[in-house]
Amino acid sequence: MKVPMIFAILLTVLLTSCTATAEEETAPPETETVSGTTEPAAVSDVLRITEGGTHTLTGSYDGMVTVDAGAEDVTLILDGAEITSTGKAAILVKKAGTVTVTLADGSENKLTGRKGIDSAVDLLLNGGGKLTVEASEGHGIASDASITLADGDYVITAAKDGVHAENETDPTLGNILLTGGNVSIVADGDGISASGTLQADAGQFLVSAGGGAENAEPHTDDMMMGFGGGRGFFGGWEQPSAEETTETTDETAVTSSKALKSDGDMLLNEGMFTLDSSEDTIHTNANLTVSGGTYHLSAGDDAVHADLALTINGGLFQILESYEGIEAKTIDVNGGELHVKSSDDGFNASGGTGANRNPMAAEEGVYLTISGGTVFVDADGDGLDSNGDFTVYGGEVYVAGPTNSGNGALDYGGTAAAHGGIVIAAGASGMAESFGQSSTQGAIMVNTGNQAAGSEVTLTDADGNVLAEYTFDKTFSNVVITAPGLTDGGTYTLTAGTYSETITMDGLLYGSGNGMFGGGGMNMGGGRGNGGKKDRTEWGEVPEMPQNGEVPAMPEGFDPGAMGGDPPQMP
Numbered sequence: 001m002k003v004p005m006i007f008a009i010l011l012t013v014l015l016t017s018c019t020a021t022a023e024e025e026t027a028p029p030e031t032e033t034v035s036g037t038t039e040p041a042a043v044s045d046v047l048r049i050t051e052g053g054t055h056t057l058t059g060s061y062d063g064m065v066t067v068d069a070g071a072e073d074v075t076l077i078l079d080g081a082e083i084t085s086t087g088k089a090a091i092l093v094k095k096a097g098t099v100t101v102t103l104a105d106g107s108e109n110k111l112t113g114r115k116g117i118d119s120a121v122d123l124l125l126n127g128g129g130k131l132t133v134e135a136s137e138g139h140g141i142a143s144d145a146s147i148t149l150a151d152g153d154y155v156i157t158a159a160k161d162g163v164h165a166e167n168e169t170d171p172t173l174g175n176i177l178l179t180g181g182n183v184s185i186v187a188d189g190d191g192i193s194a195s196g197t198l199q200a201d202a203g204q205f206l207v208s209a210g211g212g213a214e215n216a217e218p219h220t221d222d223m224m225m226g227f228g229g230g231r232g233f234f235g236g237w238e239q240p241s242a243e244e245t246t247e248t249t250d251e252t253a254v255t256s257s258k259a260l261k262s263d264g265d266m267l268l269n270e271g272m273f274t275l276d277s278s279e280d281t282i283h284t285n286a287n288l289t290v291s292g293g294t295y296h297l298s299a300g301d302d303a304v305h306a307d308l309a310l311t312i313n314g315g316l317f318q319i320l321e322s323y324e325g326i327e328a329k330t331i332d333v334n335g336g337e338l339h340v341k342s343s344d345d346g347f348n349a350s351g352g353t354g355a356n357r358n359p360m361a362a363e364e365g366v367y368l369t370i371s372g373g374t375v376f377v378d379a380d381g382d383g384l385d386s387n388g389d390f391t392v393y394g395g396e397v398y399v400a401g402p403t404n405s406g407n408g409a410l411d412y413g414g415t416a417a418a419h420g421g422i423v424i425a426a427g428a429s430g431m432a433e434s435f436g437q438s439s440t441q442g443a444i445m446v447n448t449g450n451q452a453a454g455s456e457v458t459l460t461d462a463d464g465n466v467l468a469e470y471t472f473d474k475t476f477s478n479v480v481i482t483a484p485g486l487t488d489g490g491t492y493t494l495t496a497g498t499y500s501e502t503i504t505m506d507g508l509l510y511g512s513g514n515g516m517f518g519g520g521g522m523n524m525g526g527g528r529g530n531g532g533k534k535d536r537t538e539w540g541e542v543p544e545m546p547q548n549g550e551v552p553a554m555p556e557g558f559d560p561g562a563m564g565g566d567p568p569q570m571p
Contacts, residue, residue: 046087049074052097057081064113066092073097078131079104085113089138093119103129103152110134116156119143125181126150133157139164140187145173146196149203151180162187162207166195174263178203178271185209191259191275198262198284200271200293210257210278213321216300217278219344258283259297266306268293268315280305281322288328290315290336302327303340307352312336312373324348325377329366331386333395335373345411346377346399349386362414363387370395370421377401378474382411383425389414392435392482394421400474405430410480418443418482422468424457426496429478434511442486445511448499450477455497459483462491480511 045063049055052072057065058079064087067074074096083090090111093099099119103109107129111117116133123143125131130153133140140158141147147165156162162185167173174195184206185191191207192198259275259282260266266284271293275281278300282288288306292314297303303322304310310328317338319325325340327348340346349368366388372395377383383399384390390412401409409427410416417438434445444459458469459481468483479496486492491504503510 049076057083060084064088064090064092066094067096067099068094069096071095071097073100075100075102077102077104078109078127078129079107080109081107082110083112085111087113089113089115089118090133091117091119093117093121093123096121098122098124100124100126101131103127103131105129108132112136114138115142116140116158117142120145122146122148124148124150125152125154127152129153130155135159139189140185142166146175146177147194148177148179149181149183152182154181154183154185156183156185156187158185158187158189160187160189161191161193162189162209163192164190164194166193168195171196171264175199176262177201178205183207188257190256190261191277192261193256193258194262194264196262197264197266198260199267199269200273201269202271204272206274207259208276209259209281210300212276212278213298213300215257215278216323219301219323262286265289267291273297275299287311289313296320297322299323303342304328312338314373324381325379331368333370333373333375335395337373338375340375340377340379342377342379342381344379344381345385346379346382347384347386348382349388349390351387362389362412367391367414368412369393370397379409380404380407382407383409383427385411386416387413390416391419392417392421392423393419396421397423397425398470398472399423399425399427400472401425401427401476403475404428408432409476409478410434420484422483423481424459424468424470425480426451426457426472426474426476427478428476432478432480434480435482435509437509439482439508441482441484442488442490442505442508443480443482443510444486444492444494444503444505445478445480446494446496446499446501446503447478448476448496451475451497451499457481457496458494459486460493460495461485467492 047063047065049067050069052069052074054075054077056077056079058081060082062084064085065083078101090113099121105128109129110132112134114136115138116135122145133156135158137159139161140156140163142164144167147163163176165174165176176192176194176198178200180202182204186208188210191209257278258280259277262284265286266288268290269292273293274296276298280302281297281299283305285307287309289311290313294316297319299322302324303319304326306328309330311332313334315336319340322342324344325342325346327350329351331347331349347368349366351363351366366386368384368386369391371393374395375397377399380402383401399409405428408431409425410433412433415438416435418435418441420441429447432445435443453473453475456469456471457479459467461467467485468481488505488508491502493500493502
């Protein structure tokens with residue numbers, strides 16, 4: 001006998017008879033074994049749904065709900081349902097065409113168990129209600145096929161990943177699509193993880209993974225030369241990252257604690273993300289394209305990482321904490337506004353060959369290119385680091401680089417060329433590098449002597465027009481600057497704190513193009529020109545992240561009752 005098309009788990013008064021009916025219509029549940037032990041565990045009652053169609057679940061149920069409907073599509077409407085299971089999951093989907101879990105408007109629902117929802121088929125979550133998931137041993141919501149999260153409010157705590165899609169045999173599966181919803185996740189593993197592609201088109205997400213950045217493993221640099229905060233004189237000679245280390249095969253162990261993770265390509269088109277993780281906050285083993293969205297990131301390792309190509313066309317990034325801010329084999333910045341704070345490199349273009357590569361040679365196929373957008377970097381290591389080429393075509397870039405001479409505000413292994421845009425990079429002089437001979441726009445590098453935090457750098461032309469300016473909140477002793485209007489034969493005044501120099505360009509480059517100790521002339525004189533001032537952008541307030549194990553509240557600016565809403569205020 002099949003379970004009826006409309007089946008309700010009734011309120012407590014009728015719960016006993018409902019459970020008895022389910023037992024009479026189905027075979028007794030099989031005994032399951034808890035991973036890591038040989039003793040059978042007690043298994044809760046099982047309510048089996050064996051027919052397609054719509055099934056409404058309401059009230060309290062101590063047992064596991066299973067879906068085994070062959071090839072038929074199933075819709076589960078949760079309308080005030082509270083399911084507590086000691087079985088494999090609170091809701092276990094074995095067979096169906098697709099399964100849709102709809103949260104009835106205004107309803108509050110809760111799933112408690114070793115896992116929340118575990119599905120073997122495509123899973124769609126939507127509706128206007130709320131779902132709380134507490135997974136004590138595994139993933140909160142998981143599928144062997146794909147997951148689409150359309151709308152609804154979700155509060156998920158999980159011993160492993162919060163939302164997880166994975167298929168080990170079919171590379172076309174394991175995909176996650178985020179098109180809406182208000183999602184709050186505290187996970188010991190990854191927040192949202194896909195073995196295939198991960199795409200975000202809308203939604204609001206607050207994720208704490210692995211206890212957050214404060215729970216990160218310490219980073220060590222075994223370089224023979226260096227002065228802290230970076231990788232020393234051989235800036236491209238990297239230690240193996242967390243992604244390159246061997247992971248345990250223990251099925252119960254958490255092997256990754258990233259906020260957003262995909263093995264396939266990741267596409268971030270829109271959405272509001274507040275992410276805090278002990279490893280990378282945004283990570284893909286393939287390509288990453290960011291076209292929009294708002295991102296508040298705190299990372300124990302990289303804030304944004306792609307093994308292959310990273311393209312940023314838009315979006316607002318506020319990287320509050322990271323080891324390296326943005327890392328990929330190739331990095332193209334075409335738009336957006338990025339604020340990057342890092343204890344090592346702000347940007348790092350690297351192929352991930354680690355200590356196996358020649359630290360004195362450029363890495364083939366690696367580059368960092370900036371064509372648009374506005375970039376602010378505060379790095380204790382190299383500010384902008386490419387193990388290959390570094391090219392600027394447009395945009396505005398302001399780098400508060402290292403205060404130690406073991407790193408540079410700019411660092412590259414191939415060539416560096418300025419063809420447009422504004423770059424002001426201020427840092428220590430010991431490893432300072434400027435742009436190279438292939439540039440078609442002028443560039444200046446000077447040693448300024450030690451300048452205090454809060455010093456302004458200003459470049460004016462002979463008529464007093466301001467070509468570029470920025471106020472740095474860190475000490476510096478070297479400045480590299482390029483800006484439109486900086487041409488061969490022109491006369492300019494560069495002022496940096498107490499330092500001022502009038503420079504007549506004999507060619508497009510002034511000062512040493514690269515080298516260990518910087519360069520620049522010492523012709524004093526000339527005054528500051530007039531013009532508007534670009535004040536240093538403040539970091540602004542961000543939502544407070546939860547402590548490990550706590551269920552976080554939505555940050556200010558998150559509207560639980562709407563798909564959109566105004567994003568948190570960016571600088």
